[in-house]
Amino acid sequence: MSRIVYVNGSYVPEADAKISVFDRGFLFADGVYEVTAVLSGKLVDFGGHMKRLRRSLDELALSSPADDEALLAIHRELVSRNGIEEGLVYMQITRGAAERDFAYPSGPVPASLVLFTQAKPLRDTSAARTGIAVATVPDLRWKRRDIKTVQLLYPSMAKMEAKAKGAGDAWMVDEEGFVTEGTSNNAYIVTAEGVVVTRHLSNDILHGITRAAVVRIAEETGMRIEIRPFSVEEALRAREAFVTSASAFVMPVISIDGTAIGEAKPGEFTLRLREAYIAEADANAI
Incomplete structure (x- = not known):
């Protein structure tokens, strides 16, 4: 039909x-x-x-x-x-x-x-159950990524490059070696100490609606949050990693450039945030 x-x-x-x-x-x-x-x-x-x-x-x-x-x-x-x-x-x-x-x-x-x-299914997906792999690529986009324009060719190219490397998505990296965001999502790590880290809002990244909700939920549930850039090297040492978006909610990342993150499976912080976000979304959807 x-x-x-x-x-x-x-x-x-x-x-x-x-x-x-x-x-x-x-x-x-x-x-x-x-x-x-x-x-x-x-x-x-x-x-x-x-x-x-x-x-x-x-x-x-x-x-x-x-x-x-x-x-x-x-x-x-x-x-x-x-x-x-x-x-x-x-x-x-x-x-x-x-x-x-x-x-x-x-x-x-x-x-x-x-x-x-x-x-399409959103609550229960195979990617959410197993996590996704990401590959890093240089961030070559224009400098007004805070505007949600239909200018999406480079993110599409980045995703295809990641797929050619056997990954499900790409994390884009600035000239100083810090992760900006994924092709259609905001990026996070959880440090060995259990601190959730995500990049600060600026013209460098999209101001994610799901990001705002997840950061607030993390704070309200007592998780420690640091709003700052993180490097690829720091991400490779992380306890967990994940991305957020309207279509993926909170999606576990289990490897970066072929290196396993944590135990190479969805971690406790990520799963708690995903469950809490979906529960809030169910309760407040209109």
Whole structure:
């Protein structure tokens, strides 16, 4: 059965969905996106995703085609029409269609709004049960990674490089040897002393919605947290490692560049955080 998707005011079968070839998202990656998890047919962390969306739009001087209430209604309608109990809703806003020019359009242009769903397991996955391997690659992206743009080619290249090395994902590393983040997630280690470490917020990384929740949960449950960069060398000596994202929640990392982390299996800190995050997501989803 074909999915129903949303394109600029209409709910249509995915085969009938169309966007102009002059859309600036297509020509310049001039757009932003958000991905919201769905558990039991409800949206997880929706308010956080909308807050980050507004920040991304503001940073690009890009107008939104709808307010938060309208966007929530569209998300819920798509979840209902496609019967999504567990999965994701992808939303993309671009500057719209205009004659190709590096400069933004001088006159008013309606923004493009596209949403679609993906049905997939989130709570119980083989990756969460066994953990994933990551490979490190140089971070060669642009310097505004805090804006959640649709400019994702280098993360895609990094993931493919990691897969060629037999890993499931890549951790990108800055010029000083510190891990910035994964291709689509925030990165963490747990030191031998049981301290959870993750990089500070800046233009260098995406300000993860799941990251914010996990850091808060860790603090509320008495875990020690250090918000600072960590090097690849420190990560290789870590007791545990993991990543967080809207689609992976809290995902164990069991090896880095072929070196086992800890006991090469999901660790106690990671599993506690994953369980606590899912419980909170279930309780607060809307």
